[in-house]
Amino acid sequence: MTDLSHIRNFSIIAHIDHGKSTLADRLMEECKAVDLRLKAEQLLDSMDLERERGITIKATAVQLTYTADNGETYDLNLIDTPGHVDFNYEVSRSLAACEGAVLVVDASQGVEAQTLANTYLAIDAGLEVLPVINKIDLPSARPAEVKTEIEDIIGIPAEDAPEISAKNGINIHSVLEMIVRDIPAPKGDRTAPLQALIFDSQYDSYRGVIVYTRIKEGTVRAGMDIKMMATGAVYKVVEVGTMNPLGLTPGTELGAGEVGYITASIKNVADTRVGDTITSLDNPAAEPLPGYRQVQPMVYSGVYPADGAKYQDLRDALEKLKLNDASMSYEPESSIALGFGFRCGFLGLLHMEIIQERLEREYNLDLITTAPNVVYRVTKTDGTVLMVDNPLDYPDPMEIELAEEPFVKASLIAPQEYVGNIMDLAQQRRGEFKNMEYLDANRVELHYEMPLNEIIYDFFDALKSRTRGYGSLDYTFLGYRPSKLVKLDILLNGDVVDALSFILFADNAYPRARKICEKLKDNIPRAQFEIPVQAAIGGKIIARETIKALRKDVLAKCYGGDITRKKKLLEKQKEGKKRMRTFGTVSVPSEAFMAVLKLDEE
Amino acid sequence: MPILTKRINKTPLGIYIHIPFCRSKCQYCDFYSQPCKDDRLMDAYLDALCAHIKEAGALCPGYRVDTIYFGGGTPSYYGADALAIILTTLRRNFDVANDAEITFEANPDSVTDRLLHRLKAEGFNRVSLGVQCDNDDILKKLGRPHTYAQAVTAYQRIRKAGFRNVSLDLMYGLPGQSLHDWKETLENVLRLNPEHISCYGLKVEEGTPLYEIKDFAGLADDDTQADMYMAAIEALNNRGFRQYEISNFCRKGLYSRHNTKYWTGGEYLGFGPSASSDFAGKRFTMVRDLQAYIQGIRTGGNIMEDVQEIPLRERAGEYLMLRLRTTAGIYAEEYERTFLLPFKPLEEILLKYRAYYRTTQSEDGRWSLTPRGFLVSNDIISDLLIAQDASEPLKKL
Numbered sequence: 001m002t003d004l005s006h007i008r009n010f011s012i013i014a015h016i017d018h019g020k021s022t023l024a025d026r027l028m029e030e031c032k033a034v035d036l037r038l039k040a041e042q043l044l045d046s047m048d049l050e051r052e053r054g055i056t057i058k059a060t061a062v063q064l065t066y067t068a069d070n071g072e073t074y075d076l077n078l079i080d081t082p083g084h085v086d087f088n089y090e091v092s093r094s095l096a097a098c099e100g101a102v103l104v105v106d107a108s109q110g111v112e113a114q115t116l117a118n119t120y121l122a123i124d125a126g127l128e129v130l131p132v133i134n135k136i137d138l139p140s141a142r143p144a145e146v147k148t149e150i151e152d153i154i155g156i157p158a159e160d161a162p163e164i165s166a167k168n169g170i171n172i173h174s175v176l177e178m179i180v181r182d183i184p185a186p187k188g189d190r191t192a193p194l195q196a197l198i199f200d201s202q203y204d205s206y207r208g209v210i211v212y213t214r215i216k217e218g219t220v221r222a223g224m225d226i227k228m229m230a231t232g233a234v235y236k237v238v239e240v241g242t243m244n245p246l247g248l249t250p251g252t253e254l255g256a257g258e259v260g261y262i263t264a265s266i267k268n269v270a271d272t273r274v275g276d277t278i279t280s281l282d283n284p285a286a287e288p289l290p291g292y293r294q295v296q297p298m299v300y301s302g303v304y305p306a307d308g309a310k311y312q313d314l315r316d317a318l319e320k321l322k323l324n325d326a327s328m329s330y331e332p333e334s335s336i337a338l339g340f341g342f343r344c345g346f347l348g349l350l351h352m353e354i355i356q357e358r359l360e361r362e363y364n365l366d367l368i369t370t371a372p373n374v375v376y377r378v379t380k381t382d383g384t385v386l387m388v389d390n391p392l393d394y395p396d397p398m399e400i401e402l403a404e405e406p407f408v409k410a411s412l413i414a415p416q417e418y419v420g421n422i423m424d425l426a427q428q429r430r431g432e433f434k435n436m437e438y439l440d441a442n443r444v445e446l447h448y449e450m451p452l453n454e455i456i457y458d459f460f461d462a463l464k465s466r467t468r469g470y471g472s473l474d475y476t477f478l479g480y481r482p483s484k485l486v487k488l489d490i491l492l493n494g495d496v497v498d499a500l501s502f503i504l505f506a507d508n509a510y511p512r513a514r515k516i517c518e519k520l521k522d523n524i525p526r527a528q529f530e531i532p533v534q535a536a537i538g539g540k541i542i543a544r545e546t547i548k549a550l551r552k553d554v555l556a557k558c559y560g561g562d563i564t565r566k567k568k569l570l571e572k573q574k575e576g577k578k579r580m581r582t583f584g585t586v587s588v589p590s591e592a593f594m595a596v597l598k599l600d601e602e
Numbered sequence: 603m604p605i606l607t608k609r610i611n612k613t614p615l616g617i618y619i620h621i622p623f624c625r626s627k628c629q630y631c632d633f634y635s636q637p638c639k640d641d642r643l644m645d646a647y648l649d650a651l652c653a654h655i656k657e658a659g660a661l662c663p664g665y666r667v668d669t670i671y672f673g674g675g676t677p678s679y680y681g682a683d684a685l686a687i688i689l690t691t692l693r694r695n696f697d698v699a700n701d702a703e704i705t706f707e708a709n710p711d712s713v714t715d716r717l718l719h720r721l722k723a724e725g726f727n728r729v730s731l732g733v734q735c736d737n738d739d740i741l742k743k744l745g746r747p748h749t750y751a752q753a754v755t756a757y758q759r760i761r762k763a764g765f766r767n768v769s770l771d772l773m774y775g776l777p778g779q780s781l782h783d784w785k786e787t788l789e790n791v792l793r794l795n796p797e798h799i800s801c802y803g804l805k806v807e808e809g810t811p812l813y814e815i816k817d818f819a820g821l822a823d824d825d826t827q828a829d830m831y832m833a834a835i836e837a838l839n840n841r842g843f844r845q846y847e848i849s850n851f852c853r854k855g856l857y858s859r860h861n862t863k864y865w866t867g868g869e870y871l872g873f874g875p876s877a878s879s880d881f882a883g884k885r886f887t888m889v890r891d892l893q894a895y896i897q898g899i900r901t902g903g904n905i906m907e908d909v910q911e912i913p914l915r916e917r918a919g920e921y922l923m924l925r926l927r928t929t930a931g932i933y934a935e936e937y938e939r940t941f942l943l944p945f946k947p948l949e950e951i952l953l954k955y956r957a958y959y960r961t962t963q964s965e966d967g968r969w970s971l972t973p974r975g976f977l978v979s980n981d982i983i984s985d986l987l988i989a990q991d992a993s994e995p996l997k998k999l
Contacts, residue, residue: 528959528978551828553980556803556849558927559673559864560618560878563920564885564908570923573984574991 001190001219001255002075008183009077009214009259011094013122014104015112019134023104023166023175024062024078028245030172031064031076060200061097061212061259063242063249068180075242076179077259079199079214081118087347088474089295090200092121093275096291097199097214097259100128100183102175103150107133107141107163111149116413116443117472119154128183129154131161132175137168153443188256193285194218194226196254196262196278201269203323207238209266210248213278214259216289221253225281226264229288233271234281235264269326295327297345298406298477299352299372299456300389302333302499303359304341306366306579306590311340317363318342321355328355333390337499337583338368343390346372349456368581368590371502371597374453377404377480391501394487397538404480405505406452409434412463414471416444421466429454430505449478451505488513490520491534491541495584500596513543516596523592526550531586612697615665615881616863619651619688620874621674622892625711629745632807634876634890635675647874647892648684650899652691654873659695665869667698669860671705676732678708682720689724703728703859705769710748710756718763728858729760730769730800736787740776743819745811750790757794767856769798774830775822776804777812784830788837797856801834802849803827828977835973848927848976865924867917885910918943922986926979931970942996947989955982 014020064076081094095101101122105111122129131150133143143163150158162178164171195217202210220226224237241250242260254260266272274295277288305314318330329345346352352372359365376388379402380395388394410431412422419436423446426433431450439445455475463471486509490500504512513535520533524547531547558566580587623638638644670692677685685706692698705728706721713731735741736750748756760768770791774784791799804827806816822830835845843851847865850858863870872879875895878887886909889895898905912920918941925932934945952969955962961975961982971979 528955528961528981548825550978550981552803552824552831553978554803554848554976555980556805558848558924559861560870560872560880561876561887563864563878563880563924564887564910566923567920570919570980570984570987573980574987577984577988 001253002258004188004257005185006072007075007077007186007257008100008179009079009098009186009257010100010102010179010183011079011081011098011122012102012104013081013115013118013129014134015106015109015115018104018106018109018112018115019166020104023102023132023134023164023172024080026166026169026172027076027078027176028062028064029169030176031066061243062245063259066176066180069177070180074180075258076176077214079259087351088117088121089293090274091118092125092291093197093199095122095125095127096275096289097197098125098127099186100130100179102179103129103131103154103156104134104166105131105146105150107136107143107146108138110142110146111153112470116154117474123156129156130178130182131156131158132178133158133161133163134166136163137165137170152441153439186257188215188217190217190219190255190257192217192256193283194220194224194278194280195285195289196220197289198228198272198274198276198278200274201272201326203269204263207263207265209263209269209272211262211264211266211272211278212243212259213254213262215254215256217256217285218280219253219255220262220278220280226262226278227281227284228271228273228276229279229285230273230276230292230294231271233266235266235271237262237264239263269323273326295347297327297329297347298452299346299348299374300343301346301352301372302335302338302341302370302390303330303344303356304335304338304368304370304499306368306581308339310365313363314342314359314365314367317359317365318344320363321358325355327351333392335370335392335499337497338370338581341368345389349458349460366579366590368499368593369597370499370593372456373502374406374451374456376406376485376503378402379404388503391487391503392498394503397486402482403485405483405485407449407478407481408452408455408475409478410448410450410455410473410475412446412448412471412473413439413443414467415442418467418471419444419446422446422463422471425459425462425466426450429459451481451483452477453505486537488516489536490516491532491536492520492524492583492586492588493531494534495586496536497583497588499593509537510542517543517545519595520588520592521545521547523595524586524588527586529585612666613664613869614668615662615696616669616671616860616868616870617667617692617696618860618870618872618877618879619670619672619677619692620872620877620888621672621677621680621685622647622875623680624674624676625679625709625747626745629743629812630804630806630810632810633675636892643892644680644684646896648687650896651688651873653899654905655688655691656695658871658873659692662696662871665697667692667696667702669703669705669863669870670698671860673707675707676709676712677706678712678717682717685721685726686724689726703767705730705858705860707732708756708760709746710753713756713759715759715763718759718765722763722765727765728767728769729765730771730798731757731760732771733757733791734771734773735776735779735783736790737779737783740779743777754794757796767798768796769800769858770794770796771800771802772834773802773804774834775827777819777821779822781826781829781833785833785837788834792837792841797854798850798852798858799838799843800850801831801838803831831977832973844929845973846929848979862928865927866930867921867924883911885912914941915943917941918990919987922948922990923983926971926983926986927976929970931968934967934969938996943990944993944996947993948986951982951985951989 012020061079066076067073079094079097081091133146136143147158162171162174196213196215198211198213200212204210220240222237222239226237227234239250240254240262241248275292279285305311327347330342333343334340378386378388378400380399381401426448431448434447436446460473463473484506485503486506487503488509489496517533517535526547528550530549533545534541535543555566580589622635624635626637704726706726707730709732733753738749806813838851842853845851846857869881871881875888875892876890886906889905889907895905937945952962961972963972
């Protein structure tokens with residue numbers, strides 16, 4: 001075990017594209033942790049999707065061995081954090097595993113809004129936040145001004161912040177020296193009862209679940225019986241060790257202050273929830289570490305294979321994804337319109353998009369997804385209470401005594417010139433203004449209470465576009481509040497398409513119904529007959545569009561030279577039709593479903 | 603008599619000659635052609651074309667040519683001498699039937715009495731004249747280098763020269779053209795009393811000058827084009843024309859024998875850049891580049907693009923897509939016999955369309971599209987192709 005004084009646990013936080021992953025790579029290189037020949041760009045973001053989107057979805061950690069200028073050798077544990085409001089809880093747990101955070105700020109862009117949410121999380125977690133000015137080799141770099149900005153806006157000293165270029169390896173050494181010098185060494189008693197914080201876990205088909213953990217108190221070693229304090233699950237430790245950039249290094253024990261992994265033949269990541277405390281079965285800790293909460297899916301959506309025959313493939317893929325992602329849920333459901341599929345629960349919209357993209361990409365599935373919705377609480381006239389996560393389960397209006405929807409406390413931060421825009425937006429989304437405070441001369445934080453439903457669609461995107469990217473959003477669940485809710489049904493050629501039904505706030509029903517009908521009209525190809533597109537609430541039609549009958553779809557000329565081309569055209573048309581879903585007599589392409597999901601974009 | 607029997611058994615063959623030259627390029631045209639005044643280039647092309655015909659003729663002893671079609675571009679612009687030399691070369695190197703249908707396309711601005719008399723004497727017996735419409739403003743907008751009056755004069759010259767099988771090309775859905783305008787055009791053109799009329803709905807092709815301005819060119823929408831199409835069928839039917847293909851109408855059985863080969867699986871050879879062939883089970887196209895074509899012929903290099911051997915299953919798809927362009931349509935019995943595929947899955951779709959939308963019709967196992975069906979033929983044919991894809995070959999006939 002390394003002496004506590006020779007351990008530093010830290011994470012790197014940054015605005016997107018300010019160079020977090022590149023800096024992580026350089027730190028690893030500088031510590032000779034990575035053989036250059038084996039190095040893939042940005043080792044920490046190991047998912048393809050993460051690399052492409054430039055965001056970290058799952059946290060990971062690596063241990064670096066660094067010999068400092070003072071001649072001493074230190075264990076540096078770098079714990080990566082996800083970077084999106086959907087994963088705020090995961091971020092907070094990763095930060096709770098650290099004593100310090102390196103804040104990377106782009107020397108030309110300066111402080112930006114996305115940096116702030118995580119910086120405040122880090123400050124709230126009691127971390128030492130150390131700024132680093134990156135990309136100083138760019139001609140537009142203005143390190144002095146950016147340092148002042150950091151001091152003014154965030155309120156941490158930045159005068160001595162290292163000026164670096166992660167891309168070109170400039171001044172990386174000074175970052176490492178700063179980490180050793182300024183981040184406090186961890187504290188803890190290695191003889192105390194075990195308290196180990198789970199900050200991530202990952203399923204491995206050979207070893208079972210690999211639990212990534214920070215030991216807060218006590219010591220864990222192979223053969224020990226451990227207990228997860230929240231889930232109550234008990235296991236015998238098979239192996240402990242540390243993470244290096246290219247794999248796991250088994251060790252004999254992990255003691256307080258250290259970051260490492262535990263394997264214990266755990267079959268299910270659901271038993272190793274992020275934020276839970278691992279303790280010893282024989283000598284348990286009196287209390288778990290603070291801050292654990294069970295993450296609940298906030299957003300639900302129906303996920304169906306575009307090709308009905310791929311249902312089993314979709315099930316297999318979801319099972320595999322679930323092994324690695326305890327925050328996702330899925331349950332079989334069936335729709336008259338779409339056949340067999342799954343009702344899936346997600347932390348938020350980004351989480352949903354990521355899962356859907358992984359299903360399509362890694363498992364090669366074509367999906368049709370239904371509009372996302374939150375979980376509604378309905379009290380029926382007979383007194384029974386239903387949690388409705390699927391519009392199809394929404395009771396008849398006559399049977400409803402009380403309908404409630406989830407509300408959140410939203411905090412919106414942006415430069416003050418965007419306050420007007422944010423207020424407009426929040427009001428449109430039924431936000432109830434609570435108060436506003438100036439964080440500094442320029443930046444303002446607004447507090448709202450608003451329905452979660454209004455946030456899950458595209459609120460974050462709308463906020464970004466109205467604040468030129470400066471706005472940041474954070475929200476926490478408040479509770480259920482009574483609301484005027486209705487279920488909107490969509491009819492094509494007179495038949496209800498169940499997969500298009502959804503629940504919404506009554507006052508929004510008319511404009512939304514009109515928009516949906518318009519979108520469907522634009523996205524459903526004309527057929528040889530006229531197709532009415534209608535929106536209805538409880539049998540009453542509130543909007544209607546008509547898809548006119550197809551009158552012309554013909555190639556006027558087809559002589560010798562046109563035949564091959566004409567064949568290709570028909571082939572394309574044929575393949576397009578094969579991908580459509582038929583509802584009664586109407587063929588609907590999957591783009592139509594997508595279009596309905598992206599209703600608020602204009 | 604064995605020799606005579608053998609000659610009769612020769613396979614019929616259509617020949618298409620592409621003339622890639624025009625006086626000027628029309629705004630909507632996406633054929634391979636270019637405005638050309640360069641005599642040297644035009645002569646070089648003539649040499650190459652004749653050399654190509656000689657080479658190909660040597661490979662086709664089992665065929666008798668019963669249709670020849672000179673298209674373009676503008677064959678009449680290429681001149682009587684060149685066309686006569688090509689035809690003579692064809693006759694020398696292929697077995698051209700005495701009663702072969704020999705067509706050339708002409709534009710009103712390049713139809714002279716001298717040209718007509720020469721070509722008539724050479725054995726050309728069918729003329730396809732590009733009229734397009736009777737409104738000079740529209741003709742100008744389209745970049746046509748002639749007026750309607752010139753088209754009428756050209757037509758009269760053709761008649762005077764003794765051609766008794768004349769086709770007129772018309773277009774609808776043109777910039778600024780109303781349904782009323784189109785009906786008037788039809789009336790005016792019908793007064794000329796041609797044997798054959800082709801009516802093409804304007805299709806704005808990517809890469810043409812018209813494509814760039816399509817949004818503000820005053821083009822008819824799909825519904826108006828559909829009305830124009832139905833109006834054409836009505837007007838032509840009333841004047842004794844029989845529709846035999848989506849865009850083609852004729853009197854007295856004078857359908858285009860050459861073009862009909864395209865829709866009924868006949869064999870044809872195309873000469874000249876961009877010309878296509880369906881020959882000996884293969885489809886292929888000549889390189890779409892005049893210089894490359896000439897060079898290829900001179901040096902013995904490759905001038906073919908996209909050579910495809912078409913498997914029977916794909917021929918079955920072609921059968922549907924091409925035959926259903928014609929009013930003769932498809933035959934259940936012929937389909938099953940030729941492709942060993944069941945007709946029943948197709949029939950179910952055809953029946954549905956007949957019952958619900960009257961877009962198909964049938965008679966004694968022969969199915970064809972109605973005029974309204976022609977208008978949505980892509981929709982119907984793609985449905986049929988899906989059913990065909992899913993069908994299992996017949997175990998026995």
